[in-house]
Amino acid sequence: LAKTTQPISMDSYEGQEVNITCSHNNIATNDYITWYQQFPSQGPRFIIQGYKTKVTNEVASLFIPADRKSSTLSLPRVSLSDTAVYYCLVGEPGRKLIWGLGTSLAVNP
Amino acid sequence: EAGVAQSPRYKIIEKRQSVAFWCNPISGHATLYWYQQILGQGPKLLIQFQNNGVVDDSQLPKDRFSAERLKGVDSTLKIQPAKLEDSAVYLCASSLGFGTGNGNTIYFGEGSWLTVV
Numbered sequence: 380l381a382k383t384t385q386p387i388s389m390d391s392y393e394g395q396e397v398n399i400t401c402s403h404n405n406i407a408t409n410d411y412i413t414w415y416q417q418f419p420s421q422g423p424r425f426i427i428q429g430y431k432t433k434v435t436n437e438v439a440s441l442f443i444p445a446d447r448k449s450s451t452l453s454l455p456r457v458s459l460s461d462t463a464v465y466y467c468l469v470g471e472p473g474r475k476l477i478w479g480l481g482t483s484l485a486v487n488p
Numbered sequence: 489e490a491g492v493a494q495s496p497r498y499k500i501i502e503k504r505q506s507v508a509f510w511c512n513p514i515s516g517h518a519t520l521y522w523y524q525q526i527l528g529q530g531p532k533l534l535i536q537f538q539n540n541g542v543v544d545d546s547q548l549p550k551d552r553f554s555a556e557r558l559k560g561v562d563s564t565l566k567i568q569p570a571k572l573e574d575s576a577v578y579l580c581a582s583s584l585g586f587g588t589g590n591g592n593t594i595y596f597g598e599g600s601w602l603t604v605v
Contacts, residue, residue: 409589410589411589413589420598420599420601421598421599422492422579422581422596422597422598422599423531423579423596424596425593425594425595428589428591428593430589466530470589471589472585472586472589472592475533475536475544476533476594478523478530478531478532479530480528480529480530481530
């Protein structure tokens, strides 16, 4: 099972771009990279998923280098409502996911 | 599309009492998960069902926790007897397939908050 490492916490200000990097050195060939967002008192919510290169949706972008040993979640122009915990997960269909501690992002006015 | 429904939302019990949580997954989702999340930590998988069969229950404390998914739809998680360390949020989730990747997304409910005193 691939293990992930991400910063425990990050601070930012409204309107800035936030990049959260996740390390997954022992990622396997069939593993995908998925990011979830969790607000207090709520269950995690899917943000974005990718396998290689770059993926973009209406909420975020995910950058994955060629060696796939890390990935970066990019949140453009954050607002106060983006204050949450962000989890990076690595796994493949049919296999168990291991959740780490996540990155607690605080967006300040 | 209706999301994953869980109840009760909050529960306070005394240690050694029992409690049950109910989950209704998204319609058509074959895979159902129960996670335990202790404050400040990431979710920990307790049990995973594929339809009504158990795929993984390696982290379920079977001496006190039990779960079932009758008819491959709704599920119930029971704790008996509860311990102080069981105080946590119990998250139910569902997905079309299991695991992650290739477009498979896991959808979570709001969680059931348990406090054992």
